[in-house]
Amino acid sequence: MKAARRSPGEVLPLLAIWVPVLVSILYVVGFTLYTVWIAFTPSTLLPEYGWVGLKNYVAILHTRNWNIAAANIVVYSVCFLALTTFLGLLLAVLLDQKLRGENVFRTIFLYPLAVSFVVTGVVWGWLLNPGIGIQKVVVGLGWTDFRFDWLVDRDRALYCIVLAGAWQASGFAMALFLAGLRSVDADLMKAAQIDGAGPLRTYRRVVLPTIWPIFIAVFVILLQFAIKTFDLAVALTGGGPGISTVLPSMVVYDFMFQRGLLGRGSAAAVLQLLMLVAVLVPYGVFRRWQTLKAARNA
Amino acid sequence: MAALRIRDLHKRFGPVEVLKGIDLEIDSGDFTVLVGPSGCGKSTLLNIIAGLEKASSGDVEIGEAVVNDIQPKDRDIAMVFQSYALYPTMTVRQNITFGMECRRVPKARQDEAVDRVAKLLQIEPLLARKPGQLSGGQRQRVAMGRALVRDPKLFLFDEPLSNLDAKLRVEMRMEIKQLHARIGSTIVYVTHDQIEAMTMATRIAVMHQGSVQQFADPDTIYNRPANLFVARFMGAPPMNTVTARLEGGPDGPVAVVGQGADAIRLPAPAAVGPDWLRRPVILGIRPECIAEPTRYFSEDPAATMTISAPVELTEPTGAETIVVLRLGGEKVLGRVAPDVRMPTGAVGRFAVDTRKICLFDPTTERLIA
Ligand SMILES: Nc1ncnc2c1ncn2[C@@H]1O[C@H](COP(=O)(O)OP(=O)(O)O)[C@@H](O)[C@H]1O
Ligand SMILES: [Mg+2]
Numbered sequence: 001m002k003a004a005r006r007s008p009g010e011v012l013p014l015l016a017i018w019v020p021v022l023v024s025i026l027y028v029v030g031f032t033l034y035t036v037w038i039a040f041t042p043s044t045l046l047p048e049y050g051w052v053g054l055k056n057y058v059a060i061l062h063t064r065n066w067n068i069a070a071a072n073i074v075v076y077s078v079c080f081l082a083l084t085t086f087l088g089l090l091l092a093v094l095l096d097q098k099l100r101g102e103n104v105f106r107t108i109f110l111y112p113l114a115v116s117f118v119v120t121g122v123v124w125g126w127l128l129n130p131g132i133g134i135q136k137v138v139v140g141l142g143w144t145d146f147r148f149d150w151l152v153d154r155d156r157a158l159y160c161i162v163l164a165g166a167w168q169a170s171g172f173a174m175a176l177f178l179a180g181l182r183s184v185d186a187d188l189m190k191a192a193q194i195d196g197a198g199p200l201r202t203y204r205r206v207v208l209p210t211i212w213p214i215f216i217a218v219f220v221i222l223l224q225f226a227i228k229t230f231d232l233a234v235a236l237t238g239g240g241p242g243i244s245t246v247l248p249s250m251v252v253y254d255f256m257f258q259r260g261l262l263g264r265g266s267a268a269a270v271l272q273l274l275m276l277v278a279v280l281v282p283y284g285v286f287r288r289w290q291t292l293k294a295a296r297n298a
Numbered sequence: 299m300a301a302l303r304i305r306d307l308h309k310r311f312g313p314v315e316v317l318k319g320i321d322l323e324i325d326s327g328d329f330t331v332l333v334g335p336s337g338c339g340k341s342t343l344l345n346i347i348a349g350l351e352k353a354s355s356g357d358v359e360i361g362e363a364v365v366n367d368i369q370p371k372d373r374d375i376a377m378v379f380q381s382y383a384l385y386p387t388m389t390v391r392q393n394i395t396f397g398m399e400c401r402r403v404p405k406a407r408q409d410e411a412v413d414r415v416a417k418l419l420q421i422e423p424l425l426a427r428k429p430g431q432l433s434g435g436q437r438q439r440v441a442m443g444r445a446l447v448r449d450p451k452l453f454l455f456d457e458p459l460s461n462l463d464a465k466l467r468v469e470m471r472m473e474i475k476q477l478h479a480r481i482g483s484t485i486v487y488v489t490h491d492q493i494e495a496m497t498m499a500t501r502i503a504v505m506h507q508g509s510v511q512q513f514a515d516p517d518t519i520y521n522r523p524a525n526l527f528v529a530r531f532m533g534a535p536p537m538n539t540v541t542a543r544l545e546g547g548p549d550g551p552v553a554v555v556g557q558g559a560d561a562i563r564l565p566a567p568a569a570v571g572p573d574w575l576r577r578p579v580i581l582g583i584r585p586e587c588i589a590e591p592t593r594y595f596s597e598d599p600a601a602t603m604t605i606s607a608p609v610e611l612t613e614p615t616g617a618e619t620i621v622v623l624r625l626g627g628e629k630v631l632g633r634v635a636p637d638v639r640m641p642t643g644a645v646g647r648f649a650v651d652t653r654k655i656c657l658f659d660p661t662t663e664r665l666i667a
Contacts, residue, residue: 195397196371
């Protein structure tokens with residue numbers, strides 16, 4: 001009876017949304033659980049339903065690939081987070097100075113986000129390739145000693161991924177920061193101006209501290225970007241030179257689809273999932289605590 | 299000495315002229331209230347005085363020096379905002395000392411100043427708290443503390459009480475007035491509330507549509523409003539304004555309200571020029587000048603005149619009773635003693651205080667006499 005009283009315009013979206021919701025639950029939750037289970041089996045090319053306990057995990061944790069990938073992901077995440085936050089904040093603060101054509105700049109800075117990671121990887125691969133990219137151009141202009149060959153340097157190639165990743169994501173960080181800056185009461189800036197604080201002090205002491213929840217949100221979103229990085233790195237370095245820039249997602253891919261070791265690959269995938277959980281669960285708890293606190297203060 | 303002087307100040311936002319030639323001269327120690335309806339340009343004017351906004355043309359002088367091109371921090375002013383604008387991540391103490399910190403005042407002097415202000419405003423127990431942990435009234439005090447700690451030439455207040463509930467607003471109103479009496483500082487205070495203006499100000503500037511309509515002491519503003527806008531804006535309920543015709547009489551000019559048998563003849567101010575005779579004018583009379591017939595307005599018996607008028611409605615408020623009556627056919631309000639009850643529809647007797655009648659030019663709306 002109740003449904004009959006609703007107009008078709010209301011019922012249709014409800015009906016329509018159930019299909020994607022069910023499919024999503026099936027695929028996301030279902031296949032996650034399936035992967036967790038496979039990680040406990042001796043599966044190789046095809047799933048096998050035995051039980052090997054933690055053997056796959058132990059094996060993965062003892063491979064050189066995984067250990068390099070684990071170290072890389074820490075370095076990559078820290079650098080990517082630092083550089084992207086810095087660039088995003090810088091762009092946001094610059095855009096916040098009420099300049100003309102702000103919309104144009106905002107669109108330009110946000111645009112990289114719309115570009116596929118593979119395209120970013122390939123284009124930055126060209127730019128950073130010493131034989132055809134920036135180094136060649138600068139050398140061609142007459143600075144013949146100029147070297148910018150990080151992409152082919154074992155110790156530095158990882159930072160090339162950081163650079164490309166930051167280029168792609170800093171517009172996104174900027175958008176979040178800009179929204180935060182815009183939400184700051186304009187009277188606060190006026191008060192600081194009368195108090196005699198210069199622009200630097202106003203941002204450092206007044207504006208940025210009031211938007212600290214935005215910083216947390218940016219960190220968490222960027223960190224889960226970083227942990228999931230795959231296509232960008234594949235297109236840019238392919239894990240090389242050698243295996244110096246492998247990342248956990250590449251290890252997963254390698255075991256599952258290159259070597260045909262489903263059990264091992266699944267174990268690596270679960271380890272990667274645990275990293276994400278380690279980031280997202282504390283954030284979820286923090287958000288909940290914040291809402292509760294806001295509710296209590298209101 | 300003029301603490302603040304404003305000369306022919308204009309402000310345009312794009313094509314819109316928000317301030318249209320403001321001239322003000324404010325003496326040292328004055329409590330000046332800028333009052334006017336929302337959107338009339340009060341905050342814009344205050345921001346220009348503070349240096350937060352640039353005037354399109356005109357001069358601002360603080361302490362006899364032109365400050366047009368001087369930064370807000372160097373104007374020796376302090377400001378209290380409607381939103382209080384307390385720094386949310388700093389404690390109350392840090393909020394109060396931030397200005398001194400920016401000016402590199404030694405720590406010992408900062409502490410001294412905080413102690414003095416905290417005592418003055420009774421906010422000592424709050425010093426370690428963050429603004430989020432304070433009530434509206436406490437935040438208001440802290441915002442005042444941040445201004446008072448500076449001891450500036452000029453205090454600027456932008457509707458500092460409008461976010462408080464009615465009871466607290468009345469309390470703070472008195473407190474600010476006492477504070478001004480005690481420290482004798484020069485204050486420019488913006489509000490849209492005419493009662494705040496009347497109760498606190500030593501001088502009132504009534505603003506409307508970007509210009510100052512009248513700049514005078516509260517009594518003059520109330521009793522001799524310069525034009526119909528001021529007459530109707532100040533006072534609650536506002537001044538009654540009805541059309542009348544001026545006639546000569548044996549005892550001076552007479553304003554006739556209404557036609558024929560209903561017509562009421564009220565003595566007009568003697569100062570009205572002879573060329574206004576036999577011409578229509580607008581007569582203004584405050585509601586409290588129309589009272590029950592036993593009311594004694596003045597020693598001068600000629601000041602009081604008794605009239606009869608039909609009563610349309612009475613509104614007892616407790617402290618007084620508002621009466622809606624027909625004066626020569628026009629609807630006006632009167633204020634009678636609280637225990638007076640007048641039957642609706644009957645003809646009542648009223649005493650009118652004729653000394654306070656104002657006459658306005660119907661075309662220019664300016665005060666004639
Ligand atoms: N930055 C601005 N840009 C354009 N118009 C503005 C700006 N600031 C104020 N105004 C306009 O100027 C007028 C006066 O504003 P304001 O001084 O804030 O009024 P009040 O404080 O008397 O309510 C309003 O009509 C407002 O819309
Ligand atoms: Mg305002």
